[in-house]
Amino acid sequence: MTFEEFLKKNNQPSFRLKQLNLALYKQYIEDWSEFTTWSKELREKIAQEFDFNTLKVINHQKSKKGDTEKVLFSRTKNKQLLETVIMKHKDGRNTVCVSCMVGCPVGCTFCATGTMGFISNLTSEEIAEQVLFFARKLKKEDKKVSNIVFMGMGEPLLNLDNVLESIEIFTNPEKMAMSPSRITISTSGIVKPLEKLLENDFKGRLAISLHAPTQELRESIMPIAKNNSLSELMTVVDKIIDNNNKRISFEYVLLKNINDKQRHAEKLVKLVKGKLIHLNLIPYNPVPGFTLQTSDRNQIDRFSAVLSRARVPHTVRVSMGKDIDAACGQLATKKTK
Ligand code: SF4
Structure with a gap:
């Protein structure tokens, strides 16, 4: 009802x-x-x-620096577990990183959530509840949630109806009244629902996980790329940019000796140069039990220098909340770990 x-x-x-x-x-x-x-x-x-409350707090951790908090929630209806993170930036932004699923079917090889497999979709109320939890806490400090990113557990485009319904709660002037430009959907790049988003005239921001400059390498890192080829993805990206004239973010996790060499950076330049994009380089955040390694600082600098020389707009992301396993790719409920 x-x-x-x-x-x-x-x-x-x-x-x-x-x-x-x-x-x-x-x-x-x-x-x-x-x-x-x-x-x-x-x-x-x-x-x-x-x-x-559609969610119950099971555990609430704070990073040593105090800039990141992670909450383990249990769903009221079936006790399944999920995690949500808030990042309190120095410039005053309070960004909530929400989950849209319990687990994830996509199985990216660098991501802890991927090891859980798909367990279930969250409802729009459960997605909104994660933000409301932090909004209520911040209100007591006279602060607000300023940004929402769908970068927690799950692939938002595979639970699109509930994700869009939750965005209605965040943006409706009679509800949370946030600007759509403060909301980012992050996707592994599933082509069909991306086209649907384009048809729906989605007003928020998009972050697309690239992680490799070639089809072959991308497939080896992200199994989803087999049925969502890089060329199809870039075609829909071009359409979105043409229709909206809005910058798209590409995410690129740097994995030591896998996708972080100069030749990868040069291929990446060829792939994205001239497009209205911003590239986020994300040094890999280690996950217990994974053999993948973080790129050396020098290698990251060399990779970044290739992009700078080609004038590809990019930043190297500073990870927050690594000490509480709250950084990108580290979310997985304790039970699974
Ligand atoms: S990175 Fe995102 S899409 Fe990939 S497995 Fe993890 S949660 Fe799923």
Whole structure:
């Protein structure tokens, strides 16, 4: 049942929905009992129909520097586990990295979540709840969630309807009223749903995992690339840039001796030069049990220098939360580890 259906069933006027949105998504109430705008009777009715929390906190870790926090949640309905991260940047941004699945079917070889396989999709409420959890905490410090990135567990384009529904909660002026430009969907590059996103006129930002400059190498790092070729991916990327005139981010995890050599950087230049893109180089974050290694600093600098000489806009990402396994590619619930 939706909130709208609940109100209709209880013969309530339409302004009740506005009151509900205000309390949940702007005032960030923490329990139905705090929703005193409504009568006790109506509050009790909504509490019977809707669990206030779709997720329960199992563990909450903070990095030594205090700039990153990771929360292990359990789904109220079936106790499956997922993780969410917040990064508190020095410039004041508070970025929540949300999960959209429990596990992930994509199986990228460098990613801890990939080892879990697909367990289930999260609902739009469960995705929104991860952000609301941190929004309620930040409110107490007079701060806000400034950015949301779908870079946690799961592939957003394989749970697209729920992801788009959660984005409606984040961006609707009567709900969280965030600008779409503050929301990033990160994808391993699945071509069909990317085209759907293009048709839907998605207003947020896109980050596409490239990780290799050739089809062969990409397939060896990302099994999904077998059915989503680099050439098809670049064709849809060009279409998206043409339609929206908006910069796309490419993610490139640097894996020692696998994709971090000068020849890889030169091929990468050929692939992306002249496109309206920004390349994020991500030094690999080690995962226990994986044999992959982080590129040496000198190698990263040499790789970056090739891109600089070709004037390809790029940055080398500074990892946050490595000490609590909260950095890119490190999320996997304790049970799996
Ligand atoms: S990197 Fe993303 S898409 Fe790849 S396995 Fe991990 S969670 Fe899935």
